[in-house]
Amino acid sequence: xxxxxxASSDGALKIGALTADELADHYGxxxxxxxxxxxxxxxxxxxxxxADFADIHFSIKANPNPAVVQVFVxxxxxxxxxxxxxxxxxxxxxxxxxRILFAGPGKGEEELALAIAGDISEIHLESFxxxxxxxxxxxxxxxxxxxxIRINPLAxxxxxxxxxxxxxxxxxxxxxxxxxxxxxVAARPTLTxxxxxxxxxxxxxxxxxxxxxxxxxxxxxxxxxxxxxxxLQSIDLGGGLGVPYHAGDSPLDLAEVRAGVPALREALxxxxxxxxxxxxxxxxxxxxxxxxxxxSTVRSVKxxxxxxxxVIDGGMHHHLGASGxxxxxxxxxxxxxxxxxxxxxxxxxxxxxxLVGPLCTPLDTLGRQTRLPPLAAGDRVAVLQSGAYGLTASxxxxxxxxxxxxxxxxxxxxxxxxxxxxxxxxxxxPCPLPAA
Ligand SMILES: Cc1ncc(COP(=O)(O)O)c(C=O)c1O
Numbered sequence: 001x002x003x004x005x006x007a008s009s010d011g012a013l014k015i016g017a018l019t020a021d022e023l024a025d026h027y028g029x030x031x032x033x034x035x036x037x038x039x040x041x042x043x044x045x046x047x048x049x050x051a052d053f054a055d056i057h058f059s060i061k062a063n064p065n066p067a068v069v070q071v072f073v074x075x076x077x078x079x080x081x082x083x084x085x086x087x088x089x090x091x092x093x094x095x096x097x098x099r100i101l102f103a104g105p106g107k108g109e110e111e112l113a114l115a116i117a118g119d120i121s122e123i124h125l126e127s128f129x130x131x132x133x134x135x136x137x138x139x140x141x142x143x144x145x146x147x148x149i150r151i152n153p154l155a156x157x158x159x160x161x162x163x164x165x166x167x168x169x170x171x172x173x174x175x176x177x178x179x180x181x182x183x184x185v186a187a188r189p190t191l192t193x194x195x196x197x198x199x200x201x202x203x204x205x206x207x208x209x210x211x212x213x214x215x216x217x218x219x220x221x222x223x224x225x226x227x228x229x230x231x232l233q234s235i236d237l238g239g240g241l242g243v244p245y246h247a248g249d250s251p252l253d254l255a256e257v258r259a260g261v262p263a264l265r266e267a268l269x270x271x272x273x274x275x276x277x278x279x280x281x282x283x284x285x286x287x288x289x290x291x292x293x294x295x296s297t298v299r300s301v302k303x304x305x306x307x308x309x310x311v312i313d314g315g316m317h318h319h320l321g322a323s324g325x326x327x328x329x330x331x332x333x334x335x336x337x338x339x340x341x342x343x344x345x346x347x348x349x350x351x352x353x354x355l356v357g358p359l360c361t362p363l364d365t366l367g368r369q370t371r372l373p374p375l376a377a378g379d380r381v382a383v384l385q386s387g388a389y390g391l392t393a394s395x396x397x398x399x400x401x402x403x404x405x406x407x408x409x410x411x412x413x414x415x416x417x418x419x420x421x422x423x424x425x426x427x428x429x430p431c432p433l434p435a436a
Pocket of ligand 1: 201285
């Protein structure tokens, strides 16, 4: 198996050309392993599906390790950021500020000033206060700042596991209030309206839902362009493309996405004010989840009243999502495998296992009666589908354990991109600018 292929569990787990075990021997555990080739191939697959329609920006929040961001920048992707620190990461990865967008519901003045002074291409406005703040900062810096308005769409075009629009939400302006928003933007000479941004939900596995949302976004963009009386430069359709995590999940069908693209292109062509608009997708999860795994070592195995508990050296403090505490309604296991191989689902010796971490809370459970080989102390287990919202979305300070190492594998090469460390001593790996 490879970390990019969660479905199969025959043979030893491989990342690129290397086994998880040899990497774990070298770097120790707990450890995140990322496969640069897997990330590039997901980007290429998505590009193929939306060719001639959308430009792809990687949403840094899914995996902000500078070396991971650099993989996408080197492959020509733009970036979507949600903080000043992510802006600096984007620049350090060599991204042209003209390829960076800034979205997020509560941006601070300092980070806005940093991005505006740094020539960011577009700021996505999400509140009336933000319109004023961005306009004032742009004025102070003597700029005219291109802005997009983020719109919280009507409930009619919804879907996905975690809805981020279509109901009362902190994200963007309600679709119903667009006229007032346009008036507020138009009243500020230091702002220029360049686009609209809609992002209705994350972890969408149904291509039809995604296509319906994109079609709705184009209708909203057309209405905004007509109201403003000017062409729009950009239409950001958001991220939200899902990946299969749980038994029974089917991957997003990119062929179905591709089949739906001509109708979207026609919708754009039908509106003169959108004919020259650049369509943007800003996925995070889809591009990195499958290319990462989280490897830990078994510390002890014990039976408690008939239930087998396997205690590992990693847990929810490094990987909140895998523990089911990242907002899922139902706690279901991420795909888990023994790194040494031994097919977990089919092996005659597989046993139902409670896979738990070292924290003093029952929340620190990564596997609930998962069938795994009869692991012993010293064996290793990997959580697949862990390249997105892993370390970055986890409570690393909880119980003050060391943070895990992160390693980037590229074919047969591997390098440490974040060493194990104290949670309160963050370390930024060097991220040299690529040669011109
Ligand atoms: C504005 C914005 N763009 C993109 C993303 C990335 O979403 P996903 O990882 O589901 O593609 C998010 C996630 O929260 C977001 O808030």
